[in-house]
Structure formats: structure tokens, C-alpha cells
Amino acid sequence: MIRALRVREHEAFPQVYVVEFEDGSERLATVNMAPGIKVYGEQLVNIGGKEYRIWNPYRSKLAGAILKGLKTNPIKPGIKVLYLGVASGTTPSHVSDILGPSGILYGVEFAPRVMREFIEKVAAYRTNVVPLLADARFPSKYAHIVEAVDVIYADIAQPFQSKYVADNADMFLKKGGWIMMAIKAMSIDVTKAPSETYKREMNELEQRGYKVREALHLEPYDEAHAFVVAQKT
Amino acid sequence: MAKKYLFITPLAVYILDEHGEPIAFYKLYRDSMSREEHVRLLYDMEQGRLSEKILEFIASNIKKEDELVVEDNDLGRFISNNLKDARVESATRGDAILKARENLTSIIEKTVGVKPQEYYSLVHELMLQLTRLKVKEVAEKRDLFVAQAINALDDVNKTINLFASRVREWYSLHFPELDELVEEHEDYFKVVSNIGFRSKMTKERLKELGIKDDVAEKIVKAAQSSMGADLTEFDLEAIRLISDTGLRLYSIRRSLEKYIDEAMYEVAPNIRGLVGSLLGARLIALAGGLDKLAKLPASTIQVLGAEKALFRALRYGAKPPKHGVIFQHPLIHRSPKWQRGKIARALAAKLAIAARIDAFSGEYRADELREDLEKRVEEIKTLYAKPPVKPERAVKAKKGGKKFRGEKR
Numbered sequence: 001m002i003r004a005l006r007v008r009e010h011e012a013f014p015q016v017y018v019v020e021f022e023d024g025s026e027r028l029a030t031v032n033m034a035p036g037i038k039v040y041g042e043q044l045v046n047i048g049g050k051e052y053r054i055w056n057p058y059r060s061k062l063a064g065a066i067l068k069g070l071k072t073n074p075i076k077p078g079i080k081v082l083y084l085g086v087a088s089g090t091t092p093s094h095v096s097d098i099l100g101p102s103g104i105l106y107g108v109e110f111a112p113r114v115m116r117e118f119i120e121k122v123a124a125y126r127t128n129v130v131p132l133l134a135d136a137r138f139p140s141k142y143a144h145i146v147e148a149v150d151v152i153y154a155d156i157a158q159p160f161q162s163k164y165v166a167d168n169a170d171m172f173l174k175k176g177g178w179i180m181m182a183i184k185a186m187s188i189d190v191t192k193a194p195s196e197t198y199k200r201e202m203n204e205l206e207q208r209g210y211k212v213r214e215a216l217h218l219e220p221y222d223e224a225h226a227f228v229v230a231q232k233t
Numbered sequence: 234m235a236k237k238y239l240f241i242t243p244l245a246v247y248i249l250d251e252h253g254e255p256i257a258f259y260k261l262y263r264d265s266m267s268r269e270e271h272v273r274l275l276y277d278m279e280q281g282r283l284s285e286k287i288l289e290f291i292a293s294n295i296k297k298e299d300e301l302v303v304e305d306n307d308l309g310r311f312i313s314n315n316l317k318d319a320r321v322e323s324a325t326r327g328d329a330i331l332k333a334r335e336n337l338t339s340i341i342e343k344t345v346g347v348k349p350q351e352y353y354s355l356v357h358e359l360m361l362q363l364t365r366l367k368v369k370e371v372a373e374k375r376d377l378f379v380a381q382a383i384n385a386l387d388d389v390n391k392t393i394n395l396f397a398s399r400v401r402e403w404y405s406l407h408f409p410e411l412d413e414l415v416e417e418h419e420d421y422f423k424v425v426s427n428i429g430f431r432s433k434m435t436k437e438r439l440k441e442l443g444i445k446d447d448v449a450e451k452i453v454k455a456a457q458s459s460m461g462a463d464l465t466e467f468d469l470e471a472i473r474l475i476s477d478t479g480l481r482l483y484s485i486r487r488s489l490e491k492y493i494d495e496a497m498y499e500v501a502p503n504i505r506g507l508v509g510s511l512l513g514a515r516l517i518a519l520a521g522g523l524d525k526l527a528k529l530p531a532s533t534i535q536v537l538g539a540e541k542a543l544f545r546a547l548r549y550g551a552k553p554p555k556h557g558v559i560f561q562h563p564l565i566h567r568s569p570k571w572q573r574g575k576i577a578r579a580l581a582a583k584l585a586i587a588a589r590i591d592a593f594s595g596e597y598r599a600d601e602l603r604e605d606l607e608k609r610v611e612e613i614k615t616l617y618a619k620p621p622v623k624p625e626r627a628v629k630a631k632k633g634g635k636k637f638r639g640e641k642r
Binding site: 104112113115116119120124127128129130131132133139140141142143144145146147148170171172174 | 243
């Protein structure tokens with residue numbers, strides 16, 4: 001295995017790091033909140049007494065977006081995040097790393113099978129993660145648990161995604177808070193061109209009163225995926 | 234008339250005024266309360282139910298002319314069904330509630346007296362437990378499905394063997410030599426279904442079907458000098474009906490195995506991790522469900538599937554069986570005979586633990602269990618490396634059993 005040489009903090013993203021390897025390559029990483037524990041088979045490297053988890057942009061859309069030059073970055077240490085569609089916890093584990101012990105991540109997932117994995121690999125070891133087995137389409141079902149949040153991160157890949165995200169944002173997002181949303185065009189409408197789907201989803205957000213601040217494509221990390229950042233005004 | 238808002242949090246239930254200020258609150262969280270009770274309470278709320286006491290609290294804090302805004306539809310209905318006079322409205326766009334939600338931790342600190350840091354670790358624990366409970370509940374209903382699936386898999390296997398012997402006999406009228414040359418039933422079906430006439434057997438076509446080089450060569454050679462009778466297209470069609478079905482059964486078998494594996498992941502991850510999904514599912518089927526398996530003593534698990542031998546032993550004093558279906562585990566059937574009983578006992582003991590974790594708690598501990606088991610098996614292997622000496626009786630001659638063909642399960 002190639003040795004990691006140095007590490008520096010990412011210019012724009014606090015608690016996101018860039019690890020430099022011996023062969024000159026650079027990879028994103030976060031400081032492991034649960035030392036010694038891997039979530040999805042990622043590499044762990046030790047530099048200067050800290051353990052970093054290498055963050056794979058092909059597995060995590062947020063890492064992909066950062067590498068594609070995402071400008072707005074609402075995910076900061078200590079904030080509160082409502083994460084819709086945590087699945088088995090690849091991206092959420094890194095978000096949890098970034099938030100640190102004073103932040104909190106409410107992780108919603110509908111499928112019991114992946115939720116089990118999420119609990120065992122992520123939630124059980126990370127005190128800043130609250131697991132919620134629930135359907136993101138019906139936010140009132142977890143309204144008694146979740147507080148107001150600074151960021152809603154959505155990776156739910158289904159038709160009317162924006163509508164459900166906006167429903168959640170209406171209930172839980174603070175004023176001035178942010179929506180970060182990955183749009184998988186093929187899960188929304190296979191018959192339409194991806195760009196049309198993106199436009200429609202962003203329109204929906206705008207109509208519900210959320211201002212789209214930034215949008216970018218995730219190629220080559222993900223085919224036919226867009227990443228949208230919007231704000232509650 | 235005033236609008237009031239019902240605001241529910243994990244530790245207390247509040248009535249808010251229009252500005253999102255709490256007018257009254259009811260503590261859910263008490264020191265005397267066990268974690269289980271608290272989790273139950275939250276679970277009930279999610280299902281749209283409130284306790285008597287919470288209803289009383291709501292009733293005493295709204296006047297007849299007040300309108301109560303509730304976020305969750307089901308809860309709203311529950312309240313209006315149980316409090317006849319209350320005027321309840323369901324809405325999710327309440328600014329008052331959003332405002333309270335923004336001040337959640339400070340409201341809780343003021344009313345319940347729990348500091349933010351403590352609050353978060355409490356919520357983390359509660360939700361971890363609640364989510365585990367919910368995951369388990371979903372899985373619980375699945376164990377009987379898995380039991381049926383494994384029985385269906387057995388049916389499919391039996392049918393495959395039945396059809397295979399029929400096709401082998403039938404097609405042997407035309408090409409008897411093939412029977413000896415192709416051991417795997419699936420390969421045999423493939424050859425019959427895809428090539429059919431022995432005159433059409435070429436090395437290339439056989440290799441396309443996945444037959445090994447040297448075997449293919451032998452088949453082609455045998456085909457040229459076969460003793461079989463001639464075959465018409467009309468006859469071959471009939472044989473193919475069964476052969477095609479055989480192939481289809483193989484694909485069903487694979488899908489079933491995949492289904493069982495995935496379902497076992499939900500139903501019984503620890504059993505699956507310890508002995509694999511197929512054997513695990515078979516044990517659940519034999520016991521009649523995961524709950525029943527979890528309540529069996531290890532000694533019973535050890536001989537599940539060998540009931541006939543067990544009762545023969547109990548009634549007539551024959552030798553008791555050393556293992557039932559767990560014999561299928563490689564640790565047992567790959568070990569020398571004299572070690573099998575001990576390994577079976579160790580495995581059954583770990584299985585009993587795994588089943589109980591799966592049925593009652595749901596965490597994943599199979600890796601530790603497997604390690605312990607491997608350690609014990611290692612111990613058995615070193616302590617009993619040699620067969621025990623039996624001086625009084627001469628060693629019986631080994632029975633020359635017929636070698637099975639094809640199916641190894």
C-alpha cells in the first residue's frame with residue numbers, strides 16, 4: 001500500500017482534509033470519529049496521531065461534489081443536519097466526522113435492511129448520529145424526535161424528490177438554512193433527458209420558496225447525477 | 234378562540250401559544266422510568282396513540298373554543314376521537330411549532346431540567362434502541378417466509394433430481410454414452426436442450442455450454458461411435474420439454490437461494506454469520522420459527538432433523554444421534570467421525586446463543602461467536618487427534634457406499 005505523507009485542511013471546507021500520498025496523488029479524508037472502525041471498507045491512515053478516513057468520491061456524492069468544485073458549504077462542525085436517505089451510511093459517516101461531537105445528524109432511512117447496517121456500522125459508534133427508521137415522504141412521523149436543523153441533506157432518489165424535500169424543509173429547516181440534494185435523473189424519470197429532470201426538480205424547489213444557489217453535475221463520479229444547493233429565505 | 238399547538242418532543246409534550254411559547258407541558262421522562270418504557274411510549278406515539286395521562290393533560294389545557302393544531306394526521310385523529318369536545322386541525326406548516334423546534338434544547342432544559350449535552354446522548358440512546366426494535370419487528374414476520382422458502386428449495390432440489398434421472402434415462406436411448414461423461418445434472422440438461430442430436434455435438438458448441446475441454450473431446454468421440462438408437466425431431470421435442478424445465482428449475486434454485494440469503498440477513502444475521510443462510514434457514518424451518526428456535530436448548534438444536542434417530546434411541550435404547558441437519562456444516566462433515574459429536578455439541582451451543590440474540594436483541598455478534606467456536610474446534614482437533622481405541626470390538630469393515638452423482642447437497 002502507498003504510504004500517506006502529509007495532510008492539510010481543505011481550503012473551503014473545515015474538517016475536510018486532503019491527504020497526500022507518496023506517489024503524489026491526493027485524496028479527500030475526514031477525521032475518524034470512531035477510531036479503528038471502517039464503515040464501507042475505506043482506507044484508514046494515521047498522520048500525526050490522528051486517524052483519517054479516506055473519502056471516496058465514487059461512493060459518496062458529497063465528496064464528488066466537493067471535488068467538482070462545490071462553492072457553498074453549509075456543513076460545518078457543530079451544526080444540526082437532517083439527512084434523508086442515509087442508506088448504509090457511507091456519506092453520513094463522513095458528515096458525522098465533519099460535525100464532530102457538538103453537532104448532530106438525524107439520519108432517516110426507510111429500508112429496514114440497510115438501516116440495520118447503518119445502526120451497526122455508524123449509529124452505534126457515533127454519539128452524534130440519531131437513527132430514524134421512517135419514510136422521508138411522511139415527515140410528521142418523526143416530527144416528535146427531530147429539532148430544527150441548519151441543513152437538510154437529501155439523497156432519496158425517487159419521483160417527486162423535491163416535493164418531499166420541501167415538505168421536510170417546511171417543518172424542520174431554520175430560516176436561512178440549506179438544502180443539499182443529489183438528483184439521480186434515472187430514478188425520477190427514465191423517459192426524459194436528465195437535464196429536463198434537473199430543471200423540473202429545481203423549479204419545484206423554487207416554487208416552494210427555496211432559492212437554488214448552486215447546481216453541478218457529478219460526472220465522472222456519478223453518471224446522470226446532479227447536486228443542488230438551495231436556501232430557505 | 235385561540236389557536237394552540239401540540240408540540241411533542243422525546244422528553245415532554247407541550248402546548249404552545251401562537252408565538253411558539255410553551256403554555257403547559259407534560260413530562261414523559263421521569264427518573265423512575267426504565268429505558269424500555271420510554272422507548273415503548275415513543276413507539277406508541279409514532280403509531281398514532283397517546284396514553285390516558287397525556288390525553289388528560291391535553292384536555293385540561295384547551296378550552297372548548299380553542300383550536301388545537303397537531304402535526305401528525307394519525308395523532309390528530311386519535312385526539313379528536315378520544316376528546317369529544319376538542320377541535321383538532323392537522324397542519325405541518327405551523328410557524329409556532331417551527332419556532333419551538335428551533336429552541337428545543339433550551340425549552341427542554343427549562344422545563345424538564347435536562348442539559349443539551351445530556352439531552353442529545355439520551356435521544357441517541359433512545360432512538361438506537363427504538364430503531365433496533367422496529368427493524369426487528371419488521372424482520373420477525375419474515376422468519377416464516379424464510380422457512381417456507383427453504384422448504385420450497387428442498388422441493389426444487391428433489392424435482393431437479395427426479396427430472397434429471399428421467400431425462401438421463403430417456404435421452405440415453407439415443408446417446409447412452411453421455412450419461413457417464415457428464416456428471417453435473419445441469420450440464421446434462423444444457424447439452425440436451427441446446428444441442429439435442431448427438432450428430433450435432435461439436436467441441437465448440439460443447440465448450441460454449443461450459444463443458445471442459447477434455448470432456449468435450451470425449452463426448453464428440455463417443456457421439457461418433459454411439460450405440461444409441463436414432464432420434465427424430467418429434468421425439469427430441471418431448472425430451473426437451475422436461476430438460477428445459479430442469480434448466481428453469483436451476484435458475485429458480487439460484488433465485489431462491491439469493492432470496493433466502495437476503496431474508497436471513499434481516500431475520501437472523503447472527504445465525505447466518507455463524508453457519509450460513511441455507512443451514513440457518515433450515516434450522517428455523519425445523520424449529521417452526523425463529524422465536525421457537527431461540528427457545529430450544531442447545532442439545533435439541535444439535536439433533537434437529539434427526540428426530541427419527543433420537544426417538545429410536547429414547548424408545549429402544551439405540552445409540553443417540555450426534556447431529557441432525559447441522560451435519561451439513563463443513564466443520565462437522567469434514568471432520569473425522571470421532572470428533573463430530575464434540576464439534577456438533579460446540580456448534581449447537583453457539584447456535585443457541587446466536588438464535589437468542591437474533592430473536593431478542595438483534596445486535597450483530599456472529600464474528601465473536603464464530604471465533605469462539607473455531608477456538609473450541611481447534612482444541613478438539615488437538616485433544617482428540619487420534620481415533621479412540623476400542624479394544625473389545627474389532628473395527629468393522631468400511632461399507633462400500635455407492636458414489637452419488639451430481640447433487641451434493
